[in-house]
Amino acid sequence: MTLLEARGLTRHFGGLKAVDGVDFDLAEGEVHALIGPNGAGKTTFVSLLCGRIPVQSGVIRFDGADITRLPAHSRVRRGIAYTFQITQVFANLTVFDNVALAVQRRGGPLDGDTRAALARVGLADRADQRAGTLSYGHQRLLEIAMGLALHPRLLILDEPTQGLANAEIDTFKALVRQIVSDTTVLLIEHNMDVVMDLAHRITVLNFGEVLSSGTPDAIRANPAVQAAYLGG
Numbered sequence: 001m002t003l004l005e006a007r008g009l010t011r012h013f014g015g016l017k018a019v020d021g022v023d024f025d026l027a028e029g030e031v032h033a034l035i036g037p038n039g040a041g042k043t044t045f046v047s048l049l050c051g052r053i054p055v056q057s058g059v060i061r062f063d064g065a066d067i068t069r070l071p072a073h074s075r076v077r078r079g080i081a082y083t084f085q086i087t088q089v090f091a092n093l094t095v096f097d098n099v100a101l102a103v104q105r106r107g108g109p110l111d112g113d114t115r116a117a118l119a120r121v122g123l124a125d126r127a128d129q130r131a132g133t134l135s136y137g138h139q140r141l142l143e144i145a146m147g148l149a150l151h152p153r154l155l156i157l158d159e160p161t162q163g164l165a166n167a168e169i170d171t172f173k174a175l176v177r178q179i180v181s182d183t184t185v186l187l188i189e190h191n192m193d194v195v196m197d198l199a200h201r202i203t204v205l206n207f208g209e210v211l212s213s214g215t216p217d218a219i220r221a222n223p224a225v226q227a228a229y230l231g232g
């Protein structure tokens with residue numbers, strides 16, 4: 001089943017075509033990776049999907065409903081959660097309270113849901129620590145816990161492995177495999193090992209347009225993708 005579809009999605013900044021007529025389909029239950037060179041429009045594209053920036057033209061449908069003009073908080077309520085490159089944790093609050101804020105937004109049982117989300121990402125034993133004192137890798141995991149606490153149907157992760165050590169990347173990969181049992185995942189990622197390991201399908205953006213979309217094997221073998229991005 002298609003969970004999310006975009007048709008003709010467009011966002012220009014002055015003369016710069018950051019996202020230009022993108023058609024995109026996300027199947028329920030998949031890990032879908034969005035890749036492409038720096039400046040290709042990946043962050044702008046997912047910002048349009050979650051309502052952080054307004055669409056200029058085109059349509060976004062989520063679970064069959066037109067969400068193109070809905071404000072971001074309404075999209076969260078419908079099940080779209082996201083974590084962005086810039087770390088979003090509140091440094092002076094405890095790990096527990098950061099996640100509790102997200103649970104509160106959704107209106108679930110505060111203590112139980114908060115602890116469950118922390119357990120999923122492996123941070124249960126750090127609940128009382130101030131978030132700002134966590135390592136960078138653990139702060140990234142905390143952001144994911146904040147997303148999961150919303151019980152999303154779609155979790156969008158923007159460069160989640162950036163700045164992580166190899167061991168932390170392995171933890172992250174295991175986490176995504178577990179998350180995808182009940183949540184669709186859209187992943188912006190530059191680390192091709194992570195992409196090829198996790199993604200069921202990949203969409204390649206280049207200069208704001210879809211260069212190609214397909215399975216990891218098809219993308220790897222595509223000469224245009226190799227030329228634009230994979231350096232083959």
Ligand SMILES: Nc1ncnc2c1ncn2[C@@H]1O[C@H](COP(=O)(O)OP(=O)(O)OP(=O)(O)O)[C@@H](O)[C@H]1O
Nearest residue numbers: 013016017018036037038039040041042043044045
């Ligand atoms: N608010 C903005 N105002 C003007 N230009 C912008 C704005 N946001 C993004 N851009 C430009 O739009 C283009 C696409 O940027 P975007 O961040 O979406 O690319 P990206 O594929 O996510 O890149 P990266 O991999 O480096 O994160 C870039 O040229 C960027 O400079």
